[in-house]
Amino acid sequence: MLAPGMAEWLRRRAARSPDRPALTCAGQTWTYAGLVADVERMAAVLAAGGIGRGQRVGYLGLNDPQFLVTQFACGWLGAIFVPLNFRLTGPELAYILNDAGVHTLFADEDHAGLIDEVRASLECQRYLRRAAAPGWEALVPLMAQAKAAPSPAPTHPDEVAAVMYTSGTTGHPKGAMLTHGNFWANNLNVMMMSDLASSDVALNFAPLFHVGGMCCVSLPILMAGGHLVLQRSFDPAGVMQAVAEHRVTVSFAVPAMLLFVSQHPDFDRADLSSLRGISVGGAPMPEPLLRLFVARGIPVNQGYGLTETAAATIFLDPGRAQDKLGSCGTPAMLTEVCIRDFEGRPLTEPHARGEICARGGNIMKGYWNRPDATAAAFYEGGWFRTGDVGYADEEGFYYVCDRLKDMVITGGENVYPAEVESVLYEHPSIAEVAVIGAPDPRWGEHVVAVVALRPGASLTLEALQAFAEPRLARYKLPRALRVVAALPRNPTGKVLKVRLREMGLE
Incomplete structure (x- = not known):
């Protein structure tokens, strides 16, 4: 299957509709031609710092046009883009940066301090941020002075375009290798x-x-x-x-x-x-x-x-x-x-x-290293x-019933938390709910409901069981209720059930 590299299909799109609006953020709009021009300049900045085919470039920061510019610039050079979760701690970021072998790292102003905290343990060779700071090159003047890079490097569909780290619940996160294809x-x-x-x-x-x-x-x-x-x-x-x-x-x-x-x-x-x-x-x-x-x-x-x-x-x-x-x-x-x-x-x-x-064609090539x-x-x-x-x-x-690892097995019966959560969400007192399993000396595990209540609401385990009993088998009913101010979530909104277990809420 013909699968142009990321930079190539963006270039073709811009050639077809150069003056159409491509991207708007914080009151500023880029046309397709303007977006490609920024990508070309960013590619030139990266190439001047030693980035070439197969080398890794990291990005740490909130949503910003620079994220996409950097990603497409990597594609322009045949380099590999490594986006980073800005909610991670310094040591967690250091692990990913070193595991991926990131050569050049861009960080926004809000998160560069995290990198400074662990700089001594990093193997990165170049650090970029918008404005100059000790140990950081200023990207804005470099972009202003850069000349457009040559045409995008030819890429094979099977070449890795990005390494995206999964939020592992046990051990270290793994980098999924996603290709241009x-x-x-x-x-x-x-x-x-x-x-x-x-x-x-x-x-x-x-x-x-x-x-x-x-x-x-x-x-x-x-x-x-x-x-x-x-x-x-x-x-x-x-x-x-x-x-x-x-x-x-x-x-x-x-x-x-x-x-x-x-x-x-x-x-x-x-x-x-x-x-x-x-x-x-x-x-x-x-x-x-x-x-x-x-x-x-x-x-x-x-x-x-x-x-x-x-x-x-x-x-x-x-x-x-x-x-x-x-x-x-x-x-x-x-x-x-x-x-x-x-x-x-x-x-x-x-x-x-x-x-x-x-x-x-959308399935990853594998996990990095x-x-x-x-x-x-x-x-x-x-x-x-x-x-x-x-x-x-x-x-x-x-x-989808649930994650294999989240399934609760009680008395030999499989309980899928998502099914129970869907019922409990209808209770008028509940704003948020997560269901987890807890060790049970008789049944192996039992069901625990962890809830955040609506303002002014109250709830007892007995009331919750009475509400759910007409719609759930008895073995699926919560045997314990824990009330919290809010459920812990990752940046994508997923409930961190491992955190609930670590908090002893089971």
């Missing part, structure tokens, strides 16, 4: 399954260092020739304001973000009429929240994917959101999906639960093991 296939998947067009305006407030922000919104809309509106971070009021101001047509969010938007006092009167769809992923969408947005006339395009799949794997058309409530959809155009039992054997019976596996982990992540034939439990119905629609 992976990004190309993912963009096509999103464009076809979401009907993206050059007339679309896409709003991204999810972190760009995560595949949700990068691969579900930003890169696909740019390849489609549309207009990307970028917010530096998530803010519910800012989201609604941006939709109204820019007449946003499409966006991406994790369910927690939509929950916070729906709880904002302006939600009922906000002008969201331009939205023709919101793609949702990262966690199962609670049914009450789905119904709330559908009632507002906002189609919700649920989907499923991981860092290792460059995101786009399964999509649910908004038109099936009601009759396929709870489903994440059918396989993307360029991806195959199957269910296998826990010994790796394919399961073909409808509703048979097993591990979701996928293969296709982790051949053993790479081998363990794939079955024969290129089938990637997602680590998620799910099933397919009679029509081939897929459902």
